[in-house]
Amino acid sequence: MSLGVGIIGAGTVGSGVIEILAESAASIRERTGVPVELVHVADTQPAALETPGLGNVRASLDAEALLSDPDVDIVCELIGGIEPAKTFILNALKAGKNVVTANKMLLAYHGPELCKAAADNGAELRYEAAVGGGIPIIKSLREGLAANTIKSVYGILNGTCNYILTRMTHEDRELEEVLKQAQELGFAETPPDLDVEGHDTMHKCQIIASLCCSTEVDPADIPVEGITHITRADIVYASEMGYVIKLLAIVRNVDGEVEAQVRPTLVPEEHLLASVRNEFNAVYVDSEHTGPTLYYGKGAGQMPTASAVVADIIDIGLRGEASALPPFIYGPRRKVRDEDQLEGRYYIRLTTKDQPGVLGQVCTVLGNHGVSIASCIQHERHVNDAVHVVLMTHETKQGGLTAALREINSLPFITKPSHRMPVL
Amino acid sequence: MSLGVGIIGAGTVGSGVIEILAESAASIRERTGVPVELVHVADTQPAALETPGLGNVRASLDAEALLSDPDVDIVCELIGGIEPAKTFILNALKAGKNVVTANKMLLAYHGPELCKAAADNGAELRYEAAVGGGIPIIKSLREGLAANTIKSVYGILNGTCNYILTRMTHEDRELEEVLKQAQELGFAETPPDLDVEGHDTMHKCQIIASLCCSTEVDPADIPVEGITHITRADIVYASEMGYVIKLLAIVRNVDGEVEAQVRPTLVPEEHLLASVRNEFNAVYVDSEHTGPTLYYGKGAGQMPTASAVVADIIDIGLRGEASALPPFIYGPRRKVRDEDQLEGRYYIRLTTKDQPGVLGQVCTVLGNHGVSIASCIQHERHVNDAVHVVLMTHETKQGGLTAALREINSLPFITKPSHRMPVL
Numbered sequence: 001m002s003l004g005v006g007i008i009g010a011g012t013v014g015s016g017v018i019e020i021l022a023e024s025a026a027s028i029r030e031r032t033g034v035p036v037e038l039v040h041v042a043d044t045q046p047a048a049l050e051t052p053g054l055g056n057v058r059a060s061l062d063a064e065a066l067l068s069d070p071d072v073d074i075v076c077e078l079i080g081g082i083e084p085a086k087t088f089i090l091n092a093l094k095a096g097k098n099v100v101t102a103n104k105m106l107l108a109y110h111g112p113e114l115c116k117a118a119a120d121n122g123a124e125l126r127y128e129a130a131v132g133g134g135i136p137i138i139k140s141l142r143e144g145l146a147a148n149t150i151k152s153v154y155g156i157l158n159g160t161c162n163y164i165l166t167r168m169t170h171e172d173r174e175l176e177e178v179l180k181q182a183q184e185l186g187f188a189e190t191p192p193d194l195d196v197e198g199h200d201t202m203h204k205c206q207i208i209a210s211l212c213c214s215t216e217v218d219p220a221d222i223p224v225e226g227i228t229h230i231t232r233a234d235i236v237y238a239s240e241m242g243y244v245i246k247l248l249a250i251v252r253n254v255d256g257e258v259e260a261q262v263r264p265t266l267v268p269e270e271h272l273l274a275s276v277r278n279e280f281n282a283v284y285v286d287s288e289h290t291g292p293t294l295y296y297g298k299g300a301g302q303m304p305t306a307s308a309v310v311a312d313i314i315d316i317g318l319r320g321e322a323s324a325l326p327p328f329i330y331g332p333r334r335k336v337r338d339e340d341q342l343e344g345r346y347y348i349r350l351t352t353k354d355q356p357g358v359l360g361q362v363c364t365v366l367g368n369h370g371v372s373i374a375s376c377i378q379h380e381r382h383v384n385d386a387v388h389v390v391l392m393t394h395e396t397k398q399g400g401l402t403a404a405l406r407e408i409n410s411l412p413f414i415t416k417p418s419h420r421m422p423v424l
Numbered sequence: 425m426s427l428g429v430g431i432i433g434a435g436t437v438g439s440g441v442i443e444i445l446a447e448s449a450a451s452i453r454e455r456t457g458v459p460v461e462l463v464h465v466a467d468t469q470p471a472a473l474e475t476p477g478l479g480n481v482r483a484s485l486d487a488e489a490l491l492s493d494p495d496v497d498i499v500c501e502l503i504g505g506i507e508p509a510k511t512f513i514l515n516a517l518k519a520g521k522n523v524v525t526a527n528k529m530l531l532a533y534h535g536p537e538l539c540k541a542a543a544d545n546g547a548e549l550r551y552e553a554a555v556g557g558g559i560p561i562i563k564s565l566r567e568g569l570a571a572n573t574i575k576s577v578y579g580i581l582n583g584t585c586n587y588i589l590t591r592m593t594h595e596d597r598e599l600e601e602v603l604k605q606a607q608e609l610g611f612a613e614t615p616p617d618l619d620v621e622g623h624d625t626m627h628k629c630q631i632i633a634s635l636c637c638s639t640e641v642d643p644a645d646i647p648v649e650g651i652t653h654i655t656r657a658d659i660v661y662a663s664e665m666g667y668v669i670k671l672l673a674i675v676r677n678v679d680g681e682v683e684a685q686v687r688p689t690l691v692p693e694e695h696l697l698a699s700v701r702n703e704f705n706a707v708y709v710d711s712e713h714t715g716p717t718l719y720y721g722k723g724a725g726q727m728p729t730a731s732a733v734v735a736d737i738i739d740i741g742l743r744g745e746a747s748a749l750p751p752f753i754y755g756p757r758r759k760v761r762d763e764d765q766l767e768g769r770y771y772i773r774l775t776t777k778d779q780p781g782v783l784g785q786v787c788t789v790l791g792n793h794g795v796s797i798a799s800c801i802q803h804e805r806h807v808n809d810a811v812h813v814v815l816m817t818h819e820t821k822q823g824g825l826t827a828a829l830r831e832i833n834s835l836p837f838i839t840k841p842s843h844r845m846p847v848l
Contacts, residue, residue: 016713020571020713024571024573027573028570030755031570031638031753031755032570032753033749033753128568134713134714134715134717135714135717136563136564136567136568139560139563139564139567139568140563140564140568143560143563143735143738143742144552144559144560144563144564144735145560145731146452146455146456146735146739147452147730147731147732147734147735148731149448214454214455270699272696272699272720275694275699276696282718287731289440289558289727289728289731290721290722290727290728290731290732291558291721291722291728292720292721293558293559293560293719293720293721294706294719294720294721295717295718295719295720296716296717296718296719296720297714297715297716297717297718298716298717303713303714303715304713304714306713307569307711307712307713307714308571308714310570310571311567311568311569311570311571314567314570314571315567318567318746318749319743319746320746320747321745321746321747322742322744322745322746323744323745325742326457329454329455329456329457331454331455
């Protein structure tokens with residue numbers, strides 16, 4: 001008696017899963033008791049089906065052949081994107097097969113529909129690999145912290161962005177240059193938009209928010225800001241004030257509402273998240289009884305991601321005859337807090353002509369919108385005939401700040417749009 | 425239909441579990457679907473049975489009454505120590521009840537016997553709270569990383585020791601003084617031996633070694649060194665070389681043997697473990713496919729520990745009718761590597777009279793035992809008419825170093841026993 005695994009998509013992650021199952025099926029059985037066995041692989045590219053380790057495994061160019069294979073108990077969807085991944089998963093669930101996926105984009109946009117299909121057919125839908133790669137963060141949130149209400153989650157969830165920000169911080173280089181190198185090294189996709197514009201982080205943020213707040217979250221409700229406008233100057237100013245800039249997915253359970261956003265954020269240097277460097281990911285969770293916990297590891301890459309897929313397979317095997325667990329448990333629909341209602345401290349960088357009265361006028365506008373200033377940096381050095389004015393606010397509402405910045409940007413001495421980042 | 429929970433021991437952790445179940449049973453049911461219900465509490469102290477939240481729950485002064493209560497599906501053993509905890513757990517398992525325990529000492533000394541009793545009776549024995557308090561480290565090692573062979577684990581597993589070392593590092597104070605303050609603040613037990621002598625860390629090390637190396641590990645085979653001989657001077661020398669001193673449980677899978685030891689260790693300042701401060705715990709795991717991961721949180725305290733106990737209860741509930749998982753899966757018995765065979769770099773501190781030829785003679789002895797020196801610190805300042813000579817070795821076998829230090833300690837100019845710490 002074995003647990004038959006089928007893999008749709010023998011690309012990077014798929015071939016990693018094939019490698020683990022080919023090499024370690026015996027040791028996994030010994031360590032966990034689960035008789036996992038790769039029985040079928042499907043890929044539209046004939047070359048992908050020549051992956052080493054396939055041996056006697058059935059190979060199909062057509063995923064439907066795999067989905068109708070009675071020896072396949074668990075379908076791993078590893079092609080990514082919305083279609084045809086969604087159709088494959090729905091068909092697998094309808095056939096009563098369990099599904100493991102690494103597809104964060106699909107979950108973010110169609111989680112509730114997939115969840116319903118799983119429930120209707122008594123099948124499992126697992127997605128550990130979709131967030132944090134090799135870090136068992138979904139398991140930790142769902143099971144390890146099951147006794148707790150999750151109060152907040154701060155996640156570094158995109159290795160490419162963290163690599164770029166780390167290199168900018170440690171090597172005095174601008175984003176374009178580091179990004180180009182990252183692409184050459186294979187750490188960043190071409191085009192890099194899904195990563196550097198923050199969308200990949202948003203998909204993961206949506207999954208964490210749905211899971212931790214037990215509610216359906218519309219991805220369109222999550223404000224997203226990537227890292228493309230971060231300059232070396234911002235990193236230096238942040239450092240002068242004792243902070244490091246990280247792209248964070250921020251999720252909070254607040255007063256019956258859900259706070260969910262993706263933002264470059266100033267993280268205090270002594271915070272553990274500030275020490276998470278290069279392509280590593282980490283998730284900082286504050287929960288009701290346990291207090292702060294942190295989970296760190298490789299958030300992407302072939303083998304870490306494949307390891308998470310195989311962990312899900314083993315988990316399904318260990319559950320044996322137990323009734324299927326729902327991928328998400330949705331309670332009543334809760335509102336994602338409007339951006340303008342978010343509260344916190346903010347970093348503001350203005351680019352302005354060097355003339356008298358600037359700081360006074362800026363502070364007046366901020367004050368009119370209820371934003372008060374905690375500290376200020378202005379150096380004598382000029383940047384293309386302009387100077388930077390960097391302000392750190394006290395606790396304030398984002399709405400007031402946004403309105404103030406709109407007004408400030410129209411002042412005659414402001415030479416470039418201002419921008420702001422929240423502070424952790 | 426509910427899942428009946430019985431608690432033996434309504435002390436600190438027990439009353440934390442009572443609090444969570446009393447306040448959160450409904451929200452746990454909503455979030456996880458598990459109908460957990462506290463039905464029985466036993467404690468030898470009548471006062472302990474007046475804990476708030478007990479309401480209609482049955483209360484017994486005698487644990488046997490709880491063990492024979494047919495409404496109790498899961499027994500939580502929260503009294504600690506070897507007996508009567510062991511008898512209670514064995515009786516519960518024999519009655520086919522599932523058991524959740526936080527008892528690391530009992531697991532370290534009697535794990536295999538308890539494991540056999542669980543298997544013989546088809547019952548679960550869970551122990552997430554025994555290691556790392558609120559950090560879901562057992563779950564991460566057993567399930568999250570199930571696709572991997574674990575290569576090594578480095579754990580800061582005793583909050584008291586980490587608190588003391590952190591305060592010594594940041595406040596220029598000696599151990600006795602910090603310990604006294606920690607005792608006053610309730611962070612350290614009186615007497616503190618189980619913590620500061622390293623035994624508590626050893627118990628956890630034994631559990632991790634058994635789990636990660638799939639073998640029975642005799643606790644007597646684990647070399648243990650506590651922190652009592654660490655001085656402020658060691659901390660300063662380590663810092664000059666770029667290291668922080670942490671008490672680590674070290675487990676490694678090497679060449680078919682198990683390496684398991686508890687040692688104050690020099691951790692490089694840029695390593696994440698170096699940033700784990702005060703009473704926090706962290707476990708750094710290097711695994712086959714996932715690479716390095718780290719898990720951080722509160723390793724002790726009422727609510728974090730209670731949260732881990734409740735997570736185990738929920739997990740058993742989620743498994744429903746699935747067959748019980750063994751607490752450990754033991755493969756063939758493997759040898760714990762002899763201390764003398766351990767390899768690595770070492771920090772050595774000698775206390776010697778300030779006279780010519782000392783360094784030459786010391787280095788000759790070390791060289792005769794195959795130990796070569798990478799760097800050296802000797803300051804002009806005197807300590808009670810003697811000077812410290814601090815040496816950092818290249819990679820070496822511990823056996824040679826131990827023999828060399830024995831010889832060095834008998835040299836006439838050495839005024840105090842020398843000591844050494846491994847380097848991570």
